[in-house]
Amino acid sequence: MRDIGKEKKEAVLQDFEGMMRETRQAIGPDKIMLANVLRTGQSKDDGLEAIKLFDGSYIEGFEIAATPEQKKNNVARGMVAFQKAAREGFMIAFTAGLSEMNTEEGDLNPEKTDEIRKGLGKNDNYSKRFNYLLSLFLVCAEKHSYFLAHDSYVASKKNKVWMKRPAEFDRPLGAPKGPAVQDGYIYTREFAHAKVRVDIENEVGEIEWLEPATGVAAPLIGSTPDEAQVEGKKQQQFNKLDADKSGTLTMAEYTSINPSPEREAAFTARDTDKDSSLTFVEFCTPPAKNAAE
Numbered sequence: 001m002r003d004i005g006k007e008k009k010e011a012v013l014q015d016f017e018g019m020m021r022e023t024r025q026a027i028g029p030d031k032i033m034l035a036n037v038l039r040t041g042q043s044k045d046d047g048l049e050a051i052k053l054f055d056g057s058y059i060e061g062f063e064i065a066a067t068p069e070q071k072k073n074n075v076a077r078g079m080v081a082f083q084k085a086a087r088e089g090f091m092i093a094f095t096a097g098l099s100e101m102n103t104e105e106g107d108l109n110p111e112k113t114d115e116i117r118k119g120l121g122k123n124d125n126y127s128k129r130f131n132y133l134l135s136l137f138l139v140c141a142e143k144h145s146y147f148l149a150h151d152s153y154v155a156s157k158k159n160k161v162w163m164k165r166p167a168e169f170d171r172p173l174g175a176p177k178g179p180a181v182q183d184g185y186i187y188t189r190e191f192a193h194a195k196v197r198v199d200i201e202n203e204v205g206e207i208e209w210l211e212p213a214t215g216v217a218a219p220l221i222g223s224t225p226d227e228a229q230v231e232g233k234k235q236q237q238f239n240k241l242d243a244d245k246s247g248t249l250t251m252a253e254y255t256s257i258n259p260s261p262e263r264e265a266a267f268t269a270r271d272t273d274k275d276s277s278l279t280f281v282e283f284c285t286p287p288a289k290n291a292a293e
Helices: 006-027 068-087 125-138 233-241 253-254 261-269 279-285
Strands: 056-060 091-097 145-150 180-183 188-190 194-199 205-207
Touching: 056 068, 068 233, 091 125, 125 145, 125 194, 125 205, 125 253, 233 279
Parallel strands: 056 091, 091 145
Antiparallel strands: 180 188, 188 194, 194 205
């Protein structure tokens, strides 16, 4: 790849910025403009100034490095950029691969600007890597942050996670209790229903899912439905659906009994704590009209 020189690079950059401003003017303020400008080491501020031309950015390639020391420092630097941009209200699309990096990429990536990975094998267990990436995301994420852990961008049978929804996506998370706390290369953050810890030096992430504040309701005579006060079919049904052992049911679990618009409406009506899940008592309340148990 030929270097065009400093002057031409500056000219291209100036024209690029002008083009982006013209694009914004042309499409109007109601359309979303995303870029790929939040990148560790690609500029002095890792894209924090360039992102102001857009509504947000992808963040990827933050693990590219020649040595383990450089890698952990690149990740830490990328996290700073992610956190700053997210807290300022920008949309951040976090994406990273689940398989090992391909160190024999050769001519595929001469400038070391992209992550080229080997791809997951048939029997590869990627749970540790997934937990690490999700933990990394959660300690940085804000309202308009989005997460993708992928095996490839190709929609094919070789892609082991294509169109597969992780169970973690259906767990109640709740609002963050504050920003992440950093201790060296270890970051921790608490949410209403989860505690997150990520060690970027050893690439280990841990998420402790907590029982929602409403909890698994104990029988309270006079204030709960009769069915909630006895160990019977209703309790057994709840236990069977409570696959993630958090003491709540997601909409997917709740509507699996009888998929219907009416049941979705019943779920919404009962979701009193607004964490997208139902406790046992809420599960036992009478369903919406025509939503049979």
